[in-house]
Amino acid sequence: MLSDYGVRCAQPYFPPQITFSTYENKAIYAIDELNQQAYRSYIITPTLTEYSFAMQHFPFAIPDSPESKYYVQLKLNFPSNSCNYGTYWKYGDYLSSAFPSHWNFNDSSFKIDNFVNFRYEMIHSNNNTGDEDYWYANEICEIDTGEKFPCQEIYFKKNTDIPLRTAQVFRRRWEVLHETIYYKVISIGKPDDRLFKRIPQNWAYNCTDLALGLLYNPQILVISLDKTSSVQLWLNTPPHYINGNDTVTIEWQPSTASKCNDCVTWTPKRFSFNSTNFQQTQTLYITRVKDGQGVYLIPIFSGGGFDIVDPEHSRISIY
The missing domain is CATH 2.50.20 (outer membrane lipoprotein receptor (LolB), chain A)
Structure with a gap:
């Protein structure tokens, strides 16, 4: 049956x-x-x-x-x-x-x-x-x-x-x-x-x-002093639509695991993704201003359901 x-x-x-x-x-x-x-x-x-x-x-x-x-x-x-x-x-x-x-x-x-x-x-x-x-x-x-x-x-x-x-x-x-x-x-x-x-x-x-997560190309970089490298970034799934808003904003900060917090600068300071542009690549530019190993950047997420995503899973490593 x-x-x-x-x-x-x-x-x-x-x-x-x-x-x-x-x-x-x-x-x-x-x-x-x-x-x-x-x-x-x-x-x-x-x-x-x-x-x-x-x-x-x-x-x-x-x-x-x-x-x-x-x-x-x-x-x-x-x-x-x-x-x-x-x-x-x-x-x-x-x-x-x-x-x-x-x-x-x-x-x-x-x-x-x-x-x-x-x-x-x-x-x-x-x-x-x-x-x-x-x-x-x-x-x-x-x-x-x-x-x-x-x-x-x-x-x-x-x-x-x-x-x-x-x-x-x-x-x-x-x-x-x-x-x-x-x-x-x-x-x-x-x-x-x-x-x-x-x-x-x-x-x-x-x-x-x-x-929910942030994708990079590349995620590991080697940057010499006074040089700039670029990272393409995008999302693998749309942000959540919460309280009438489906936008996640992303800023950056050194990881607690980083051995040098002032070795690099980056631009732009903020990115935004929503359910329309989440798979469109945006570019982060990172410049080394000081020698030092073990430099790690992690995102600061806000909105779109990303607030409880562990940023360490989206870490950029710079050598």
Whole structure:
């Protein structure tokens, strides 16, 4: 049987709406293919938990923003409440996803799909497997020890859609290994809405958009005394439209890591980008007025959602 999203609801796939734990209860997943929303909590340390959310229609998005129109994935660390997010659209940037990699088609395309993804035809075992249903791939894979296994396997509680464990042969760097992952099903059906209540209502303003950033050509310069070099700069995604304004202004200052704060001067002193000119290159001219190594300039952002972007990620190095 197929759901509206073209995924199988029965074995060997997970149910399209399911909540379960794995990795010895360190991770809890809640997946709702029908409503296109997903949740994960992951205990990093006893005092730090990461919460991740992915949705097609993310709540509390700024009206008419890309986040209100496309899939968004948000990560929140507790108890610090630091957070960041990414939007899957044509100007999206790379996201380190908390969810299965086969949900990501590329940086601009995403869909909440079944938790498992089979790369082979799966065969239901007719052997007596006790109180379990067992499915295995129609191809055999060999690991580094010489042992051979079906390339993918999945086990269910007998005559149910309750997954118990999966196993697969996979490559980790230069090793080929066989891994088994165990699952404890918490519920089948629509996930509890309370899991998504942790999403901050002000996330669109207070969480860092991972796509916001300043691009340079070049980003590392060698400038002799009394010489001037130029840097082309532009944005890789439009600034946010906040309170009727979509402009980010950029000024410059020496980084705290800079060993010489008066070795260079620069012009112009201020740049402006908006949703119209964000990909048009502008030119920064840097002149060395004093010898000294380890000179670093960082931007001072204002507006357009850039205020909470770490300027050290956009540092210019001058030698």
